[in-house]
Amino acid sequence: MSTYRFLVLVIGPVVLIAGSYWVTFEFPHDAREVMAATAIDPAQPQFDLGQGDQSAADHPALVEDCNKAAAALILRLGEQYRVAVASPFVIAGDMPEADLRRHYETTITPIVHALQSSYFETSPNQPITIVMLTTVRNYRRVARELDNYDATHYHGYFRRDQRRIMLDLSSGNGTLAHELTHALFGFDFPTGPEWFDEGLASLHEQGEFSEDGRQLLGHHNWRLNSLKQALLSEQLKPIEELIRARTFRQEGEGLQYAHVRYLCLYLQRRGVLKEYYRQFRTAVGNDPNGQATLQKVLGVESMDEIDADFRIWLRNEFHSISRFAN
Numbered sequence: 001m002s003t004y005r006f007l008v009l010v011i012g013p014v015v016l017i018a019g020s021y022w023v024t025f026e027f028p029h030d031a032r033e034v035m036a037a038t039a040i041d042p043a044q045p046q047f048d049l050g051q052g053d054q055s056a057a058d059h060p061a062l063v064e065d066c067n068k069a070a071a072a073l074i075l076r077l078g079e080q081y082r083v084a085v086a087s088p089f090v091i092a093g094d095m096p097e098a099d100l101r102r103h104y105e106t107t108i109t110p111i112v113h114a115l116q117s118s119y120f121e122t123s124p125n126q127p128i129t130i131v132m133l134t135t136v137r138n139y140r141r142v143a144r145e146l147d148n149y150d151a152t153h154y155h156g157y158f159r160r161d162q163r164r165i166m167l168d169l170s171s172g173n174g175t176l177a178h179e180l181t182h183a184l185f186g187f188d189f190p191t192g193p194e195w196f197d198e199g200l201a202s203l204h205e206q207g208e209f210s211e212d213g214r215q216l217l218g219h220h221n222w223r224l225n226s227l228k229q230a231l232l233s234e235q236l237k238p239i240e241e242l243i244r245a246r247t248f249r250q251e252g253e254g255l256q257y258a259h260v261r262y263l264c265l266y267l268q269r270r271g272v273l274k275e276y277y278r279q280f281r282t283a284v285g286n287d288p289n290g291q292a293t294l295q296k297v298l299g300v301e302s303m304d305e306i307d308a309d310f311r312i313w314l315r316n317e318f319h320s321i322s323r324f325a326n
Contacts, residue, residue, distance in 0.1 A: 062125060063087045069127040076146060077131075088124040093132040093169075103132060103169075110213060111177050111204075112184070117214040119200070119277045120188040128183045129164040130176075139168035158182040177204035177216065189281045193289055194248040196280070199260030203268065218265045220321065223258035228318055230255055231311065239263060239310060240303040243289045266310050272297045 063085075070083045070090045077083065082100050083092040089108065093100050108130065116123075131146070133139035136155075143151035143166055147159060155171035158164070158179040163186075165179040181201035185192060206221035230236040242259055250256070267273040280293045287293050291303060300306055 066090050066127045069129060088128055090127050090129045094134055094138050107173055111180055114209060114214055114216045115181060115184055118274050120184045122188040124187045126163060132167045132169050134169050136168055136170055174205040178202060191284050195243050195260050196290060198248060198257060199264040202257055202261035203264040218268055223261050226255050227258040227262055231314060239307045240291060243291060266313055
């Protein structure tokens, strides 16, 4: 066993727990997805961060796929970037190796640990690539080079077909938490509706770890403003209409994001979000929008009851924030 591998195994858990107390999230813009495929050629990864929570002996095919993905990414990014493997993750960045290791150990690992402890039981069986850029300029340039994507307005996105997260680290760690939720959600709940995928991801844009590091607890963020305006002007649609809509991405989608984020925060504050996730995942074949499961976990007979209580809770949150600000 190498000295580095020994240190990761012995000291890694301590670092993980310590990191869980100081990582907080800020995410000032919506995340977006870009859908396109690109063929690339293999080379060799520059260094290995270890195998994360999985044993290389138990998952040799995944480790091999990660190494191939890392090698291909090196060819596309160029030698000025560092690329590492920590199965199931392939991590790249415009930073020294030590900084890349630090981001993996103190940010990525605690976030993944909390998400898996709370929701995701199915481990990824394919590589997830995370490209972290330290400046807006580099982020936009690499987004153009890898995806032909104009990332002018957003600080992060998840490309589902490539299972690749692109991040502007200058926006804070909330972008990473948002996009990691998408990546892991896709393996654990592939038939989950878009509203829940986006609501859960958006919940993690800003918050903190629980004391045991096993949960990400959402806080209020910038999305609250549009939600408050819609509620006070009586423009906020009923929750049943929100979750039954054919498409999530439509006119006014910024308000849609805010609505589903705060619905998830409402469920978390009620102490039922984790249970809702698990029951919904099991029942999705008969309850594709999650409405029946939502009524079940909240113990109510109709969506109107949920909607009324949600609006009361939301108004109380507005008042609490106003009192605190004054």
